[in-house]
Amino acid sequence: MSLVIKLLGLQELEFEIKALEKALADASSRLGESPVLKEARSSLERCEQNYQQLSDQQKSLEWRIEDLNSKLKKVNEQLYSGRIKNPKELSNLQHEAELLSANLAAVEEEALEVIEKAEQAGAKALQAKQYLSRIEASWQVEQKKLVEEIKINKDKLADLQEKRKTEAGDIDADALRVYERLKLQRGFAVARITQGACEGCHISLSSAQLQHSRSSTLEKCANCGRILFCE
Ligand SMILES: [Zn+2]
CATH class of the missing domain: 1.10.287.1490 (Helix Hairpins)
Incomplete structure (x- = not known):
């Protein structure tokens, strides 16, 4: 040659x-987490936080409704018990019942809005979770392939470097x-x-x-x- x-x-x-x-x-x-995967993960986190916040808000509104209902029930019981004869006292009770009812209606309306928002946020969080699962699955397949590819290429590189050494030694x-x-x-x-x-x-x-x-x-x-x- x-x-x-x-x-x-x-x-x-x-x-x-x-x-x-x-x-x-x-x-x-x-190798390692891709930007798409990281974004999907933080998007899920944001969705879940939002859902959690709305759920907490819903719960506290439901407690308030329960509380207002029981107060109203007590006032109504007193009002219609027949035990109270004093007109001034009756009028005060009547007024209290009206206030409680108005308050209750407002809180119930607010709760309905929050429940709707929480449902939407829950659906969104579920979607984000499913999306992340899909991304993660394909990412894992890709990572596995990459690791294999790296291993094969490292072996190939070692062979080529050895071959280069031999060929150079012959010149x-x-x-x-x-x-x-x-x-x-x-x-x-x-x-x-x-x-x-x-x-x-x-x-x-x-x-x-x-x-x-x-x-x-x-x-x-x-x-x-x-x-x-x-x-
Ligand atoms: Zn030349």
């Missing part, structure tokens, strides 16, 4: 390693130094020739360069300095 083919093979292997490292980093960044040390230096300077060291031009800088090559690139020695692009590879 010619030196330039070995270097090209090494470069392709390094590209593959880079792509795999990027895929691994991407996959790792997707002449001086050529490898040239390759590494070019890689640092130019991003990649070996450039294919496509339609008579260097693929690294896209400048057309002279016929002498084209001819030299087919020989077994390393020919560099006169413009960018990359090692030329002719198919």
Whole structure:
């Protein structure tokens, strides 16, 4: 195998390693709770808090209704017991009963509104809970897949790195130094020739360069300095 083919093979292997490292980093960044899941969770929390608040409000209104009812019952009992004869006292009781009835009607109206709101909030909280369950289920499936993908890619990466080490060890040390230096300077060291031009800088090559690139020695692009590879 010619030196330039070995270097090209090494470069392709390094590209593959880079792509795999990027895929691994991407996959790792997707591990953990997603923003959608976090939002669904806090939305459920808000819905449940709202429902709880309205339920508490409903309960306290129901207690007030109970309390007002029992007070009204007592006043009415006194009023219609026949025991009270004093007109002033009767009139006071009558007035108290009216006040209690008016108060009761107002509280009952308020309670009806709160009950309706609480029902709506309860339905909304249930919806949010079901939505979260669905999101969580698909998130768990995705996380499982990610963990598997990461494991597979880590193994693959280790294999490729091992292979790179072996291939690099099989290349002449001086050529490898040239390759590494070019890689640092130019991003990649070996450039294919496509339609008579260097693929690294896209400048057309002279016929002498084209001819030299087919020989077994390393020919560099006169413009960018990359090692030329002719198919
Ligand atoms: Zn070039």
